[in-house]
Amino acid sequence: MERDSSQRKFSDKTLRDLTHRLNAGIYRNEPGEDGRFIWCNDAIAEISGYSKDELMSMKVSELYSRSSDRREFEQEINTTGSVRGKQLRLVGKSGEPVYVEVTAVARYDDSSGEVKYYEGIVLDVTSKVEMYRNISHQISTPILGIQFSTEKLLGGEEFGKTSHLLLKSILGLTHIAGFLARNLHYMSSLLDKSEDAFRMGLVKTSLLSPTLKVVIDLQEYARHLKGLRINLETKTFEGLPEVLTDKTAFTMTLYCILDNAIKYSFEDSTVYVEASRSKKYTSIHVRNYGLPLTKENIPPSNPNIFTKEYRCEDAIAFMPSGYGLGLYFARRIMQLHGGEIFVEPSKDYWTTFRLAFPTIITTQGLNHDSI
Amino acid sequence: MTQSKTVFILEDDEMIRGSVVSALNNAGFETCCYSNEVDFRSALAEPNTSPNVIILDIMAPIGRLTKDSYERTKAHYANLGDELPPAKKTGLRIAHDIKTSDQFIGLKGTPIVIYSILKEDSFREEASNLGIVYFVKGENELQDLVNHVIKVAL
Numbered sequence: 088m089e090r091d092s093s094q095r096k097f098s099d100k101t102l103r104d105l106t107h108r109l110n111a112g113i114y115r116n117e118p119g120e121d122g123r124f125i126w127c128n129d130a131i132a133e134i135s136g137y138s139k140d141e142l143m144s145m146k147v148s149e150l151y152s153r154s155s156d157r158r159e160f161e162q163e164i165n166t167t168g169s170v171r172g173k174q175l176r177l178v179g180k181s182g183e184p185v186y187v188e189v190t191a192v193a194r195y196d197d198s199s200g201e202v203k204y205y206e207g208i209v210l211d212v213t214s215k216v217e218m219y220r221n222i223s224h225q226i227s228t229p230i231l232g233i234q235f236s237t238e239k240l241l242g243g244e245e246f247g248k249t250s251h252l253l254l255k256s257i258l259g260l261t262h263i264a265g266f267l268a269r270n271l272h273y274m275s276s277l278l279d280k281s282e283d284a285f286r287m288g289l290v291k292t293s294l295l296s297p298t299l300k301v302v303i304d305l306q307e308y309a310r311h312l313k314g315l316r317i318n319l320e321t322k323t324f325e326g327l328p329e330v331l332t333d334k335t336a337f338t339m340t341l342y343c344i345l346d347n348a349i350k351y352s353f354e355d356s357t358v359y360v361e362a363s364r365s366k367k368y369t370s371i372h373v374r375n376y377g378l379p380l381t382k383e384n385i386p387p388s389n390p391n392i393f394t395k396e397y398r399c400e401d402a403i404a405f406m407p408s409g410y411g412l413g414l415y416f417a418r419r420i421m422q423l424h425g426g427e428i429f430v431e432p433s434k435d436y437w438t439t440f441r442l443a444f445p446t447i448i449t450t451q452g453l454n455h456d457s458i
Numbered sequence: 459m460t461q462s463k464t465v466f467i468l469e470d471d472e473m474i475r476g477s478v479v480s481a482l483n484n485a486g487f488e489t490c491c492y493s494n495e496v497d498f499r500s501a502l503a504e505p506n507t508s509p510n511v512i513i514l515d516i517m518a519p520i521g522r523l524t525k526d527s528y529e530r531t532k533a534h535y536a537n538l539g540d541e542l543p544p545a546k547k548t549g550l551r552i553a554h555d556i557k558t559s560d561q562f563i564g565l566k567g568t569p570i571v572i573y574s575i576l577k578e579d580s581f582r583e584e585a586s587n588l589g590i591v592y593f594v595k596g597e598n599e600l601q602d603l604v605n606h607v608i609k610v611a612l
Contacts, residue, residue, distance in 0.1 A: 229473060235600060378523070378528065407546065
């Protein structure tokens with residue numbers, strides 16, 4: 088009996104610790120316009136931006152961006168007894184919207200039969216919602232171009248007049264759709280923090296062939312978008328050792344970095360893609376001439392550059408559309424490779440991002456090492 | 459009927475700009491197009507500028523992505539002691555200045571249309587508070603925009 092009790096105590100504590108460590112918010116709160124939290128775990132505080140003390144002293148309805156949403160939520164859960172994966176738009180302490188998915192049940196008072204409290208799990212899906220919104224925005228623009236020009240053609244306009252607009256729209260759409268077709272499931276897994284879904288298949292690979300593929304994919308797009316050239320410095324790949332990499336994941340990473348380079352380059356400039364190796368890393372460098380990154384923009388002064396949805400002030404002002412996700416994805420994937428991503432402050436508007444893979448040490452060792 | 463009327467357009471996307479210009483030209487309007495905020499504001503500040511209608515994209519870059527434009531824009535805002543404004547609400551910011559700033563005093567009564575891909579209620583509300591019509595690309599047909607321009611330009 089004693090053993091059972093200590094085991095249960097241990098289990099209770101473990102369960103409590105686990106509950107607080109989970110990424111999912113767990114809560115119990117009172118019904119009604121003035122209902123408050125009875126209990127919540129640390130994740131609720133993290134999701135909302137409020138401290139647990141602040142949460143316990145405020146009305147639950149204050150977390151909703153519209154009070155009518157809270158009423159609708161209660162109406163639904165009171166009618167059916169539960170809700171599953173319901174998406175709600177809350178407002179965090181910062182005032183920014185927080186999108187969550189809630190699965191909850193209503194608990195009833197035995198004697199009165201009235202709702203006593205709600206218990207539920209909350210998942211923060213803000214990044215996903217923002218990503219899909221951005222994707223929708225980016226896809227809509229070339230679709231509109233295609234729609235407009237097709238209508239004009241059907242209205243009898245000469246093909247020559249409309250062809251430039253139509254073809255450019257198709258190129259834009261192909262670029263976005265191609266990227267999504269290859270990478271959407273990866274992006275979704277990374278935002279879910281479910282890297283297991285990645286199933287990284289690390290095999291010894293030469294970096295030249297996937298790099299060449301990405302460069303070829305983006306060359307025409309970059310030229311039409313803003314007169315950019317992408318130079319792949321193949322000589323720097325000569326003698327480059329193979330590295331352990333998941334080819335598809337690496338392709339996506341390089342795509343993100345090169346896409347950024349294209350986006351933030353000054354018009355009619357050149358982006359260089361090069362390789363290098365040292366004892367520690369075998370690396371791909373993407374160097375572009377454009378919006379600079381100062382010492383203040385990058386780590387250690389600013390660790391946010393690789394975090395989700397972060398974009399520098401210059402980037403937001405000069406290039407409005409963007410997910411703020413490319414560098415986040417790139418770093419996560421490089422870390423899953425046991426590698427890293429590096430960036431140095433720009434010099435004379437030249438910025439270099441380096442994708443660094445661990446160098447495989449062979450029995451022969453490496454020649455011409457540099458640090 | 460509308461031959462002498464001029465529409466100023468701020469739209470950074472070449473595809474959409476081309477479509478809007480073509481539709482308005484077909485309806486008999488002259489058009490002046492700008493792809494970024496700095497160029498658009500400079501054009502509005504020119505003496506004797508009097509567009510009959512202004513069409514603004516909600517999100518447009520502050521300047522061209524060239525070294526020269528970047529350095530000029532940064533220097534301009536540094537002189538003002540301001541940070542670069544975010545591009546998220548460019549159209550609304552410009553519309554607000556046209557309606558309220560003395561710099562654009564001659565343009566206060568000019569009809570303004572926001573032509574946006576964003577559907578957020580807060581943007582529509584803000585536009586409505588400024589007395590501006592808000593069209594959503596894709597939700598409203600291009601011809602709806604042209605019809606509206608014809609109506610307000612008369």
